[in-house]
Amino acid sequence: TPLHIACKNNNETIVKYLIEHGADINIKHYNLYTMLHYACENKNENLVKYLIEKGANIYIKNKLGDTPLEIAQKKNAENIMDYIEKKRDEYTKLLTACENNNENIVKDLVEQPSANVNIQNKDGNTALHLACQNKMKTL
Template identity: 30%
Template sequence: MHYAEKVLIPLHPPLLTAAPYGWLWSLAKKILQQYLLGVTGRSCEEAHDKASPLHLCCQWGLTSVVQTLIEHDAAINIKNEELKTPLHVAIENQNPSIISLLLCHPNIDLTLRDKRGLTPFATALTCRNIKAAQAILVKLPTAAEQADDHDAYRQTALHVAAAAGHEAAVSALLQNGSNFNATDSNGDNALHIAAREGHLSVARVLLTESSLDAETVNIKGQNPLHVLSRYSRENSSAMCELFLECMPNYPLNQPDLHGNTALLLAYMKGNGNLCRILVKAGACLGAMNKDGVTIFNYQVATKQLLYRKRFCYDVNSADKVLSP
């Protein structure tokens, strides 16, 4: 028996169960050998991405090896090239048993951020790992206060949760006092993000569980309705109806910095259903942007919308109708 095996077997008996599976035994043995040769949890032959053995085990889901490394004082808060700790990696790989092991460590630091500026709590929200987020809150209740910290793009955890489409996390953040009007480096609040990504359930939570300013404009002069029209996701019509239900007096005809209204943006995208809803709600058909473009002279394929969707406008009446 090789000397390394004599060391490894008493070190971690459960690894014996891996013996019949040559590749797994070799892998586990190599990881532990590298760890035993290191002084900070990294091997002498450090991986190109600066991943420690603990990072690798968290990535591959080797719970037993993670436990052994922790028992033998592996550096719990060590960072890889992306500045991710083993906990970041475990959360990203959705491994609850490893996450629990790491959170039980008395020296775990839940405030460390990766290159994107994300703490483990924010990472859990990004990955839609609500159980991990809840476990972190149990371990560190003040983690919710980190929700309003900004990353490199000035995004808060609420932005991250909105982008991920996780309505439960958005609701939890709002209940814990998250700043619902926070804006990122583009001037977008969480509702802009939800509209851009087409997350209807998130938009509903934001509009019904907070006093968010839904008329906030970003650096392009666009409110969430502009963004909704610009990106025109499949459920944009349903989200527009939600806007109108929650905010009957929403400024439908407000232009962005280029003079585009929500209707004009939706028309340019060829979104006939959204156009119909906006016109029925009172959007102006004759709005012109700074380039002199209207829905009547826009020269692309969507020009056919005027006929294909059979826009009807009675110039002798204040009523606007968009027939099906």
Template identity: 30%
Template sequence: MALDLGKRLLEAARNGEDDEIRVLMQNGAPFTTDWLGTSPLHLAAQYGHFSTVKVLLQAGISRDARTKVDRTPLHMAAADGHAPIVDLLIKVSDDYKCGGFSRLRVSVHINNGYHLWPLQNGANVNARDMLEMTALHWATEHSHHDVVHLLIKSGADVSSHNKFGKTPIDIALDKNNHELLVTMQVRAVGHTAFHRDIIRLPPPPVT
């Protein structure tokens, strides 16, 4: 029964069905994962369901959950260009959990209702997956400019190397992405002398 509820919770998260998620959680649905280690939060983040992400976070699901390839919900949201979700994940913390249960679930038992707790400090912006890719690597790879700007503003490391020795700056160079190169070079100044000294921005593409 619990396993079935967990599978239904995964599907509801994938589809952004907030009310269904609340009902399933009230009925004791566990925060399970699929065979790839993908949690409800990963799915909601990947498919751009902002309100669903918020509901799950407020229920106490871990924002730092990892798939079998070490991807976090932040990786998913960044790779697919969901800037509002990236922003939400960065700002959220686990301090609204208590006693092994989320305060949301405790309030269900006490008050038979939901109390939404404030979202505070957030996910590790420089978390790496199995390929040593950060959220910034993925956002740059897919040219999601708004996500890149948000991640850099939140302290993402523009000089972090992935498994193939590539930094987000290198990826932007490979793609001849002038706007992102400018943003990253400004960030790199004072942090990585190597990139500060060798980067030469290509001219903007002719339109």
């Protein structure tokens, strides 16, 4: 797709334009790479941050079974690894709170500036889906 080509070639301007105009951020290429895989492979920290903030799934595996974090590890991209691990920890807290129907914790977490209720767990469920399944009123 044009989005894959732009991301693979580190063209942040086109990537942002396409995403802002509705391109699927988690669409997979023939090798099952997502935009986030390519950004990690290219060690493009700005693009990694942008994609994650826009809802890129950090758990999707490519054809070889690698997540974006594992790609970053293979490329020795320490800043990217740290960022993804930090986000993974934040996501885990929010997703766990939603799964356990703990509205007070969810409320505290979503009030943080970096909160993203559209993050996905490894099954593709978002915090918003889990909150709805549990009939949470906070979200």
